Amino acid sequence: MQEINKNSPLPLYYQLKESILTAVQNREFEVGERLPSERELAEYNNISRMTVKKAVDILVDNGYLIRKQGSGTFVNDYQQSYSISPLLSFTKEMEKKGLNYTTRILNFAEIKDKKAAVKMNLNPEAPLFRLERLRLIENKPFLLENTYLAVDHFRDLKKDELENNSLFKIIKDKYNIQLSKAEAEVEAVILNGGIAEKMQVKEGLLGLYFEQISKNENAETIEYTSAYYRNDNYKFKFTFDLD
Amino acid sequence: MQEINKNSPLPLYYQLKESILTAVQNREFEVGERLPSERELAEYNNISRMTVKKAVDILVDNGYLIRKQGSGTFVNDYQQSYSISPLLSFTKEMEKKGLNYTTRILNFAEIKDKKAAVKMNLNPEAPLFRLERLRLIENKPFLLENTYLAVDHFRDLKKDELENNSLFKIIKDKYNIQLSKAEAEVEAVILNGGIAEKMQVKEGLLGLYFEQISKNENAETIEYTSAYYRNDNYKFKFTFDLD
DNA sequence: TACAACATGTGGTCTATACCAATTATAATA
DNA sequence: TATTATAATTGGTATAGACCACATGTTGTA
Numbered sequence: 001m002q003e004i005n006k007n008s009p010l011p012l013y014y015q016l017k018e019s020i021l022t023a024v025q026n027r028e029f030e031v032g033e034r035l036p037s038e039r040e041l042a043e044y045n046n047i048s049r050m051t052v053k054k055a056v057d058i059l060v061d062n063g064y065l066i067r068k069q070g071s072g073t074f075v076n077d078y079q080q081s082y083s084i085s086p087l088l089s090f091t092k093e094m095e096k097k098g099l100n101y102t103t104r105i106l107n108f109a110e111i112k113d114k115k116a117a118v119k120m121n122l123n124p125e126a127p128l129f130r131l132e133r134l135r136l137i138e139n140k141p142f143l144l145e146n147t148y149l150a151v152d153h154f155r156d157l158k159k160d161e162l163e164n165n166s167l168f169k170i171i172k173d174k175y176n177i178q179l180s181k182a183e184a185e186v187e188a189v190i191l192n193g194g195i196a197e198k199m200q201v202k203e204g205l206l207g208l209y210f211e212q213i214s215k216n217e218n219a220e221t222i223e224y225t226s227a228y229y230r231n232d233n234y235k236f237k238f239t240f241d242l243d
Numbered sequence: 244m245q246e247i248n249k250n251s252p253l254p255l256y257y258q259l260k261e262s263i264l265t266a267v268q269n270r271e272f273e274v275g276e277r278l279p280s281e282r283e284l285a286e287y288n289n290i291s292r293m294t295v296k297k298a299v300d301i302l303v304d305n306g307y308l309i310r311k312q313g314s315g316t317f318v319n320d321y322q323q324s325y326s327i328s329p330l331l332s333f334t335k336e337m338e339k340k341g342l343n344y345t346t347r348i349l350n351f352a353e354i355k356d357k358k359a360a361v362k363m364n365l366n367p368e369a370p371l372f373r374l375e376r377l378r379l380i381e382n383k384p385f386l387l388e389n390t391y392l393a394v395d396h397f398r399d400l401k402k403d404e405l406e407n408n409s410l411f412k413i414i415k416d417k418y419n420i421q422l423s424k425a426e427a428e429v430e431a432v433i434l435n436g437g438i439a440e441k442m443q444v445k446e447g448l449l450g451l452y453f454e455q456i457s458k459n460e461n462a463e464t465i466e467y468t469s470a471y472y473r474n475d476n477y478k479f480k481f482t483f484d485l486d
Numbered sequence: 487t488a489c490a491a492c493a494t495g496t497g498g499t500c501t502a503t504a505c506c507a508a509t510t511a512t513a514a515t516a
Numbered sequence: 517t518a519t520t521a522t523a524a525t526t527g528g529t530a531t532a533g534a535c536c537a538c539a540t541g542t543t544g545t546a
Contacts, residue, residue: 049501062432062433067527071527186429231430292531
């Protein structure tokens with residue numbers, strides 16, 4: 001591990017961060033291995049523990065390291081990732097990979113939501129179904145999503161049928177609607193508060209926030225989904241047209 | 244702004260963060276307005292300036308606030324965002340929005356890159372062109388990308404023609420290749436080091452990292468691009484098939 | 487009135503220390 | 517030998533203060 005240079009114009013925390021990162025990337029520490037404690041790094045480099053903490057904080061935020069109160073700081077298995085196809089259609093990919101994949105319905109209710117209605121080109125007061133689901137791979141939550149459907153277009157939609165079938169399949173078979181294209185926006189976010197709690201991740205984890213509108217063959221909006229992905233072990237993968 | 248409760252089990256920094264965030268969301272502070280200084284917030288809440296700094300750090304990382312050394316902390320215009328269509332094809336969208344949009348070639352060279360070659364289904368030793376570009380909206384960098392092309396498929400590709408034409412157009416007109424589909428992966432990252440420097444953003448800004456492979460009508464890989472987007476003012480938008 | 491010097495206020499970095507909560511290691515006891 | 521209690525080690529939170537670098541405001545002088 002590289003030494004800290006007190007005479008460098010670069011901040012001490014920055015030098016230490018780069019030093020640790022380089023050591024991790026050069027496999028001076030293997031995945032899962034515990035790093036020297038913050039107090040040890042502080043004493044070794046003759047700097048304050050808070051400065052060490054700031055350096056490690058950054059590497060933890062970036063996913064390189066994992067911290068466990070009472071245990072230590074460990075090298076994260078950063079690039080062990082499962083590629084995830086777009087919403088509504090990746091059970092097949094999970095099965096292909098032999099992974100245990102489940103969906104848990106957190107809530108299903110008829111609500112009004114101006115923002116979602118407007119996104120769906122509906123009257124802001126239009127009643128909507130909101131389906132809140134948690135998706136898990138190997139019992140680990142990775143996706144938290146809210147899907148909105150117009151009540152008028154999906155009468156008699158029942159929670160128990162949602163529990164036993166994919167939404168995609170119900171839309172197709174029961175309502176005879178063929179989903180054709182989707183438009184999506186994605187941005188990087190920090191997972192916090194209720195989102196982090198529901199996804200069982202530590203506050204401050206990097207994630208992807210995703211809004212998708214799916215349409216039928218006549219370009220009519222059929223459903224709108226907002227979703228949070230955890231970013232540490234999963235990448236979002238998709239295919240699109242160039243023209 | 245909500246008061247801090249020293250008896251709450253919630254950490255002080257967390258309460259302050261939520262308090263400031265709620266104030267911003269309730270428009271107690273307008274976009275561009277300066278917040279009370281860290282020292283003022285510390286004194287007002289009877290907590291340490293470092294605790295205030297930690298709370299504000301989080302809101303800055305999340306894009307809600309902007310800090311300027313020597314000036315203060317300001318409310319960011321967070322949701323003023325330009326949606327960005329996928330790579331290679333959004334000059335039109337920028338023009339549609341009446342925005343000044345330019346591309347700056349940072350580097351164009353013939354190189355070898357095993358990782359990129361393998362991504363492109365080429366021999367790991369195959370010579371590649373690497374085109375490094377910075378894209379700017381209103382003179383503000385928002386995208387840094389490296390595009391790789393097989394030298395064998397793009398003989399006589401010259402830097403000056405890249406400066407005067409879009410790559411997309413050259414691929415189509417000069418090489419008679421019709422790009423048809425693209426596969427991409429996106430993940431949230433922290434922009435640091437050389438990337439942050441080239442994009443002229445502060446270290447630690449949230450961004451999107453993007454890898455895309457574009458194919459022709461015969462599903463042959465034509466180009467591979469890796470790119471960093473800044474996340475603070477831009478969302479990545481795309482359309483995909485559902486089937 | 488304009489400019490320069492100085493003062494003040496701002497965020498950035500760092501140190502030292504203390505205490506809390508969680509986990510692990512060690513010692514004592516049955 | 518196994519279990520329990522205690523001690524030590526770990527990261528988490530917080531305080532107080534200092535100094536640096538940058539930006540802004542104020543004052544003095546030409």
